[in-house]
Amino acid sequence: MCLYPALARALQGLADDLAAGRRRCCRVGRPAAVVHAFDSSLIPAVVYQDGGTLKAVPATSPRIQVTVDPELDAALSEFAGSSRSRAVRDLALRGAEALREEKRSRHDATGLLQRIADGDDDRFDFSVSAELHANRR
Numbered sequence: 001m002c003l004y005p006a007l008a009r010a011l012q013g014l015a016d017d018l019a020a021g022r023r024r025c026c027r028v029g030r031p032a033a034v035v036h037a038f039d040s041s042l043i044p045a046v047v048y049q050d051g052g053t054l055k056a057v058p059a060t061s062p063r064i065q066v067t068v069d070p071e072l073d074a075a076l077s078e079f080a081g082s083s084r085s086r087a088v089r090d091l092a093l094r095g096a097e098a099l100r101e102e103k104r105s106r107h108d109a110t111g112l113l114q115r116i117a118d119g120d121d122d123r124f125d126f127s128v129s130a131e132l133h134a135n136r137r
Contacts, residue, residue, distance in 0.1 A: 066088055068076070080087035115121040 066072070072088075075091055076084055076087050079091065112121065116124045
């Protein structure tokens with residue numbers, strides 16, 4: 001079954017005209033170009049089928065839409081090479097790594113403070129700290 005019969009007829013007509021060496025005008029008001037004869041067997045038949053081998057192929061990974069606000073635009077202009085989408089991906093991955101590192105750091109700091117408060121870490125001496133604060137006044 002042909003989904004676009006008018007397109008198929010137009011393409012077949014163009015192929016027939018080219019094979020016969022007839023001139024064809026593509027746009028109204030433009031002179032037709034001289035077409036040299038060629039082997040029409042080199043032109044494949046145009047057939048659109050519903051289903052079969054012409055199934056829709058979705059993207060392999062989901063996509064997201066990102067609004068380019070002034071901050072992102074500045075970052076893209078600073079770091080984008082030939083591909084803005086690659087730059088957005090790289091910035092997102094680097095930002096995620098920075099956020100992971102910040103979370104790890106915060107967790108380590110909280111753990112250290114908890115060990116100090118429990119008396120499990122002897123690197124911090126409260127009496128020395130109290131003395132230093134008393135000398136400030």
